[in-house]
Amino acid sequence: MAGQSNAGHETYYVPEKSSLAINATIGLVASVYGAASVINDASYRPGEETNSSFILFAGLAYFAATLWVWFATTIRENRQGMNSAQLKHSYVIGMQWFIFSEVMFFAAFFGALFYIRNLAGPWLAGEGDGAMNTLLWPGFEYSWPLMETPQDAIGGVSGQAAAGHLANNGEFTGAEKHLSFPGFANIGHWLPLYNTIILLTSSFTCHIAHMGIKENNRKKFNLWLFITVALGAIFLYLQYMEYHEALFEYGIKLNSGVYGTTFFMLTGFHGFHVAMGTVMLLIQWLRSTSKGHFTADDQFGFEASSWYWHFVDVVWVFLFLFVYIL
Amino acid sequence: MGAHGPAKGLTRWLTTTNHKDIGSMYLWFSFAMFLLGGSFAMIIRAELFQPGLQIVEPEFFNQMTTMHGLVMVFGAIMPAFVGLANWMIPMMIGAPDMALPRMNNWSFWILPPTFLLLASTLFMEGGGPNFGWTFYAPLSTTYAPPSVTFFIFAVHAMGISSIMGSINIIATVVNMRAPGMTYMKMPMFVWTWLITAFLLVAVMPVLAGAVTMMLMDIHFGTSFFSAAGGGDPVLFQHVFWFFGHPEVYIIILPAFGVVSEVIPTFSRKPLFGYASMVYATASIAFLSFIVWAHHMYTVGLPIAGELFFMYATMLIAVPTAAKVFNWITTMFKGSITLETPMLFAIAKVFLFTVGGFSGLMLAIAPADFQYHDSYFVVAHFHYTMVAGAIFALSSAVYYWLPKWTGKMYNETMGKVHFWVSFIGFNLTFFPQHFVGLAGMPRRIPDYNLMFADFNMMSSIGAFIYGSSQLLFLFNIVRTITHGKPVNDDKVWDGATTLEWTVPSPAPYHTFSTPPEVK
Numbered sequence: 001m002a003g004q005s006n007a008g009h010e011t012y013y014v015p016e017k018s019s020l021a022i023n024a025t026i027g028l029v030a031s032v033y034g035a036a037s038v039i040n041d042a043s044y045r046p047g048e049e050t051n052s053s054f055i056l057f058a059g060l061a062y063f064a065a066t067l068w069v070w071f072a073t074t075i076r077e078n079r080q081g082m083n084s085a086q087l088k089h090s091y092v093i094g095m096q097w098f099i100f101s102e103v104m105f106f107a108a109f110f111g112a113l114f115y116i117r118n119l120a121g122p123w124l125a126g127e128g129d130g131a132m133n134t135l136l137w138p139g140f141e142y143s144w145p146l147m148e149t150p151q152d153a154i155g156g157v158s159g160q161a162a163a164g165h166l167a168n169n170g171e172f173t174g175a176e177k178h179l180s181f182p183g184f185a186n187i188g189h190w191l192p193l194y195n196t197i198i199l200l201t202s203s204f205t206c207h208i209a210h211m212g213i214k215e216n217n218r219k220k221f222n223l224w225l226f227i228t229v230a231l232g233a234i235f236l237y238l239q240y241m242e243y244h245e246a247l248f249e250y251g252i253k254l255n256s257g258v259y260g261t262t263f264f265m266l267t268g269f270h271g272f273h274v275a276m277g278t279v280m281l282l283i284q285w286l287r288s289t290s291k292g293h294f295t296a297d298d299q300f301g302f303e304a305s306s307w308y309w310h311f312v313d314v315v316w317v318f319l320f321l322f323v324y325i326l
Numbered sequence: 327m328g329a330h331g332p333a334k335g336l337t338r339w340l341t342t343t344n345h346k347d348i349g350s351m352y353l354w355f356s357f358a359m360f361l362l363g364g365s366f367a368m369i370i371r372a373e374l375f376q377p378g379l380q381i382v383e384p385e386f387f388n389q390m391t392t393m394h395g396l397v398m399v400f401g402a403i404m405p406a407f408v409g410l411a412n413w414m415i416p417m418m419i420g421a422p423d424m425a426l427p428r429m430n431n432w433s434f435w436i437l438p439p440t441f442l443l444l445a446s447t448l449f450m451e452g453g454g455p456n457f458g459w460t461f462y463a464p465l466s467t468t469y470a471p472p473s474v475t476f477f478i479f480a481v482h483a484m485g486i487s488s489i490m491g492s493i494n495i496i497a498t499v500v501n502m503r504a505p506g507m508t509y510m511k512m513p514m515f516v517w518t519w520l521i522t523a524f525l526l527v528a529v530m531p532v533l534a535g536a537v538t539m540m541l542m543d544i545h546f547g548t549s550f551f552s553a554a555g556g557g558d559p560v561l562f563q564h565v566f567w568f569f570g571h572p573e574v575y576i577i578i579l580p581a582f583g584v585v586s587e588v589i590p591t592f593s594r595k596p597l598f599g600y601a602s603m604v605y606a607t608a609s610i611a612f613l614s615f616i617v618w619a620h621h622m623y624t625v626g627l628p629i630a631g632e633l634f635f636m637y638a639t640m641l642i643a644v645p646t647a648a649k650v651f652n653w654i655t656t657m658f659k660g661s662i663t664l665e666t667p668m669l670f671a672i673a674k675v676f677l678f679t680v681g682g683f684s685g686l687m688l689a690i691a692p693a694d695f696q697y698h699d700s701y702f703v704v705a706h707f708h709y710t711m712v713a714g715a716i717f718a719l720s721s722a723v724y725y726w727l728p729k730w731t732g733k734m735y736n737e738t739m740g741k742v743h744f745w746v747s748f749i750g751f752n753l754t755f756f757p758q759h760f761v762g763l764a765g766m767p768r769r770i771p772d773y774n775l776m777f778a779d780f781n782m783m784s785s786i787g788a789f790i791y792g793s794s795q796l797l798f799l800f801n802i803v804r805t806i807t808h809g810k811p812v813n814d815d816k817v818w819d820g821a822t823t824l825e826w827t828v829p830s831p832a833p834y835h836t837f838s839t840p841p842e843v844k
Contacts, residue, residue, distance in 0.1 A: 167468060
């Protein structure tokens with residue numbers, strides 16, 4: 001065995017060599033190259049035949065397969081007893097700081113939302129001393145959710161041209177209806193409330209599952225973890241319904257100005273993270289049910305996934321507050 | 327165990343999990359990027375040698391300033407310090423390797439293809455990124471060339487690499503210290519890297535957010551940065567600089583760490599005020615999160631914002647001065663010898679202080695209204711980035727090269743490299759203070775005739791500085807092939823840290839059994 005050490009009275013396992021990293025690189029780089037090509041083709045060469053989407057999907061498949069093997073390798077190493085308590089702690093630290101980096105990613109988008117709602121929006125409507133935006137966007141009134149964009153206020157793209165604006169960044173037509181709190185009379189039809197209840201409940205069921213495995217009660221673990229995964233799937237389905245409603249009944253699109261922008265970007269990235277979390281928990285459930293993985297004192301794969309799950313839950317609470325209610 | 331050697335051939339590098347191999351790859355890669363970014367700088371300085379347009383088209387000039395900045399920041403300086411971290415942190419804290427060795431290899435291998443992708447944008451239709459390394463919207467959105475999409479995804483990939491590398495460093499420092507190595511006994515280089523890694527994990531995702539917003543604005547109709555839809559181009563600057571200001575400390579803090587190792591060694595005295603150095607580093611890191619808008623004084627901020635960011639920025643001078651005084655006090659009454667690493671370290675302290683003072687001038691909002699976007703700013707940040715970071719990197723390479731290779735570099739050639747660098751650097755950037763104060767704007771390929779003399783000096787200095795780096799490369803290669811073997815573990819008699827207790831060259835595996843630190 002190469003590179004074994006006696007740190008902290010136990011052996012710190014240093015894998016001798018591994019082709020995982022280079023394969024993951026191939027997958028990742030093909031994916032990002034493919035993604036950029038697909039997007040550029042759609043924007044600049046619409047309708048033209050290219051092999052971009054093949055590169056993208058081949059890259060993603062290669063990447064996913066490599067990650068699969070990578071996780072399988074670490075799981076096998078752990079089950080073979082190669083991981084000392086110290087090495088396990090390295091994984092714990094790694095996961096914690098990964099989640100912190102995700103927190104900061106969402107912070108960027110929440111920061112954008114706060115900036116637009118509290119500063120940029122009012123300034124566009126002429127608030128503040130020295131603001132000259134009323135010359136550019138006469139008649140624009142700021143309110144949130146922003147249903148009428150500055151462009152709408154001066155008569156759309158043609159109004160912009162008539163007003164002599166030099167830049168035209170595209171067409172931004174405000175939405176017809178918004179998804180914010182509809183009043184207590186209509187609260188029964190308000191999907192975000194259901195989604196909040198579902199996701200908060202799933203955090204509890206996830207915790208019950210955790211207690212189950214710690215009590216060495218596999219039945220309890222499997223049952224409550226399954227319920228958690230099911231709740232995640234229901235959340236995603238409702239989110240899909242909501243998007244459908246937003247797009248086709250409320251007229252909220254990515255280009256409906258900054259309300260549509262922040263709504264879809266924040267809920268979209270959150271939804272993507274819920275999907276990832278659901279898959280992570282599903283894999284832990286399959287590991288437990290079909291392979292009998294996890295013991296009362298070693299269930300890190302599940303534990304890390306559950307931290308991730310609680311994280312997406314907390315993000316949702318902030319979303320519910322700042323995107324839907326306030 | 328320790329006798330186990332590396333695999334043979336290219337496979338060794340592709341599949342390695344060894345922190346020394348990975349550190350070496352980071353260092354060689356960053357040197358290659360340093361030469362690439364440097365050649366862009368040479369094109370810039372050649373064009374600016376005389377007023378008027380001689381060599382390149384303005385469009386290409388813009389691509390050069392952009393790519394020079396991006397390649398130097400993300401390709402040269404950052405990976406170079408990560409390379410040092412990989413090599414030195416496990417040896418300095420008595421760990422057998424980095425905490426997560428396979429991920430370590432992945433962090434590195436993402437970089438070469440990513441920078442290939444970034445460099446290839448220069449050959450794409452419409453040219454490469456031409457909006458400056460700060461890629462402000464709407465230059466980088468509405469008016470960007472199509473290659474911006476590749477730029478965006480390249481930034482994503484290098485961000486993933488940085489975040490994984492930083493998580494690895496945090497896990498290593500927190501979890502892998504030898505018994506007895508308490509936090510307050512860690513070498514300063516390790517401390518500065520721990521704090522840097524925290525900064526990286528905190529702000530690289532924000533950069534990812536910024537480029538994602540760009541991508542959505544360009545291709546999917548969102549209006550983050552379009553006033554017509556209710557967004558604001560200034561939002562881009564806020565998000566970017568929330569990343570960007572901590573980023574410049576990500577570059578400089580490990581450089582502080584290097585000189586905090588080198589100066590005590592060659593002064594043969596312990597670092598003066600160790601604890602205050604730790605707290606100063608942490609304070610600088612904290613302050614870096616609340617000063618970002620000092621890059622945006624002229625964009626139209628409310629007066630309250632200008633004042634807050636001005637005072638917060640000037641506060642940074644306090645911990646930074648504490649560090650400079652500590653370095654100077656470390657040298658005070660020391661038995662100083664001036665080997666090449668020490669020369670670079672002293673020059674770094676001196677020249678970084680010059681950059682710090684011009685930073686203080688720029689921090690004053692009403693004064694900045696005059697300096698903004700002028701060559702004064704260019705002079706300021708090159709004093710911090712080149713003299714602050716790259717001089718520290720040169721110092722580090724000369725300092726640890728005997729440990730890495732087991733051979734001594736040529737001292738005379740090292741000193742020549744230092745003096746030519748020092749003179750070339752100052753000749754390049756000192757005159758830029760004057761042309762900047764007199765009103766020469768940055769990022770413009772032509773200039774008023776009155777700036778001609780100083781610009782010619784700048785260009786000559788840049789060619790001198792650039793060519794001195796070839797001497798540096800030659801010296802390193804010669805050390806590896808023909809260097810005189812050093813027979814001591816402790817190459818420098820004043821050195822005290824753990825890496826000097828293992829043989830030179832350092833064996834493939836060190837500290838398989840952790841040392842006891844008293």
